[in-house]
Amino acid sequence: MLPPEQRQAFNAFHDRVRSQDCLDQKTTTIIGLAAAMAAGCQP
Numbered sequence: 001m002l003p004p005e006q007r008q009a010f011n012a013f014h015d016r017v018r019s020q021d022c023l024d025q026k027t028t029t030i031i032g033l034a035a036a037m038a039a040g041c042q043p
Contacts (some may be wrong), residue, residue: 002010032035 001007016022023031
């Protein structure tokens with residue numbers, strides 16, 4: 001998968017984006033759903 005440095009950077013990014021300081025829960029969920037659908041995942 002990812003090298004440890006990249007995994008750590010991604011985890012820090014993910015945690016920051018998922019915190020309530022940036023976006024509310026509804027907006028975060030909608031963005032995640034849209035990204036998954038754009039990647040070809042089915043809801």
